[in-house]
Amino acid sequence: MVLNLLSKESGMLNEGVLSSSAAIEDSNLDLTLRPKRFNDFIGQDRIKENLHIYIKAAKKRGEPIDHVLFSGPPGLGKTTLSQIIASETNTAIRTTSGPILDKPADLAGILTNLQQGEILFIDEIHRLNTNVEEYLYSAMEDFSIDIIIDQGQKARSVKINLQRFTLIGATTREGLLTAPLRSRFGVLEKLEFYPWEDLYKIVCNSARKLAIPIEVKGAEAIAKRSRGTPRIANRFLRRIRDVAQVLGEDGKDVIDEKIALRGLEMLGVDENGLCEMDRKILQTVVKSGGGPIGLKTIAVSVNEQEDTIEEVYESFLIQRGYLEKTPRGRIATKQTYEHLGVHKQMPAQKKIFQ
Numbered sequence: 100m101v102l103n104l105l106s107k108e109s110g111m112l113n114e115g116v117l118s119s120s121a122a123i124e125d126s127n128l129d130l131t132l133r134p135k136r137f138n139d140f141i142g143q144d145r146i147k148e149n150l151h152i153y154i155k156a157a158k159k160r161g162e163p164i165d166h167v168l169f170s171g172p173p174g175l176g177k178t179t180l181s182q183i184i185a186s187e188t189n190t191a192i193r194t195t196s197g198p199i200l201d202k203p204a205d206l207a208g209i210l211t212n213l214q215q216g217e218i219l220f221i222d223e224i225h226r227l228n229t230n231v232e233e234y235l236y237s238a239m240e241d242f243s244i245d246i247i248i249d250q251g252q253k254a255r256s257v258k259i260n261l262q263r264f265t266l267i268g269a270t271t272r273e274g275l276l277t278a279p280l281r282s283r284f285g286v287l288e289k290l291e292f293y294p295w296e297d298l299y300k301i302v303c304n305s306a307r308k309l310a311i312p313i314e315v316k317g318a319e320a321i322a323k324r325s326r327g328t329p330r331i332a333n334r335f336l337r338r339i340r341d342v343a344q345v346l347g348e349d350g351k352d353v354i355d356e357k358i359a360l361r362g363l364e365m366l367g368v369d370e371n372g373l374c375e376m377d378r379k380i381l382q383t384v385v386k387s388g389g390g391p392i393g394l395k396t397i398a399v400s401v402n403e404q405e406d407t408i409e410e411v412y413e414s415f416l417i418q419r420g421y422l423e424k425t426p427r428g429r430i431a432t433k434q435t436y437e438h439l440g441v442h443k444q445m446p447a448q449k450k451i452f453q
């Protein structure tokens with residue numbers, strides 16, 4: 100049964116494919132593992148130091164910190180950092196997300212209920228609809244909003260002052276943010292993929308919190324194949340725990356290197372940390388003669404949403420040197436051919452007649 104779940108999940112990075120009970124268990128464990136303070140948050144040192152200073156200075160002035168925008172691929176800790184800011188500043192955090200805020204009234208309801216210094220966290224802020232986004236401008240800048248009361252001829256606009264709050268926006272697609280919205284954030288921080296050494300520490304910490312016995316080599320194997328992403332490292336750890344419990348030698352539940360590698364193979368993760376979808380994307384580019392090939396064509400060929408390819412897979416493949424993005428499309432690199440074990444077909448040499 101465990102094995103079935105693993106093979107179904109194979110190569111998928113989204114939680115959507117987990118059975119509902121596994122998904123609930125995973126999200127509960129996610130809460131257990133989420134760092135609560137800067138001290139528990141591993142890596143991203145430059146960002147942590149910056150935030151530490153901004154928080155200290157704001158406290159000194161007796162003001163809330165400036166609006167913050169976190170950008171970067173999914174699972175790197177944008178939500179976690181936002182919650183840490185709230186706990187480090189002893190303030191409440193109200194959470195919503197871009198697609199949920201359908202109309203300005205939805206946002207007005209939330210804004211007018213915010214208390215002095217509270218944090219409003221908007222996840223996927225790049226997906227705010229234009230009307231709602233424009234409404235946010237004056238709230239962020241002047242801490243006021245205009246609302247229309249009454250209808251028809253009696254309709255009039257009334258200005259409402261808001262308490263001073265901090266908006267924290269998170270986005271996986273910073274490029275989709277409009278310039279007016281982007282310019283209203285005082286702090287812009289881009290989270291980067293983690294080096295494996297940081298992920299190793301995260302895996303060890305999580306194993307300790309969940310009382311999972313793990314050997315150094317086992318933790319290293321997971322850390323090196325987790326796409327530079329803490330959420331993935333934690334998920335692999337939990338799935339490989341299942342493997343250790345069922346397939347561990349002599350009834351031992353320990354995650355050693357052998358079990359870790361076996362579990363990763365079952366998850367469809369190869370020695371460089373690429374999953375099945377990564378390989379499908381790269382194969383599509385290579386089959387097209389190495390590119391340039393458009394995102395749309397790739398999406399149709401691998402049967403995945405364009406957005407998901409850009410947000411989840413492509414950013415990692417580009418960062419690791421497997422793919423280049425040009426205005427004419429995606430291009431495979433030498434490393435891609437080497438990894439897939441395919442020989443690059445060189446264009447036929449032109450004959451030079453003298």
Ligand SMILES: Nc1ncnc2c1ncn2[C@@H]1O[C@H](COP(=O)(O)OP(=O)(O)OP(=O)(O)O)[C@@H](O)[C@H]1O
Nearest residue numbers: 129132133140141173174175176177178179329330
């Ligand atoms: N630096 C870190 N140290 C330890 N654990 C981390 C770190 N960053 C993230 N995590 C873990 O990874 C999980 C995912 O992090 P989080 O939800 O903050 O990512 P995110 O960037 O907001 O993702 P998304 O864009 O999908 O919303 C968290 O539950 C937490 O357990």
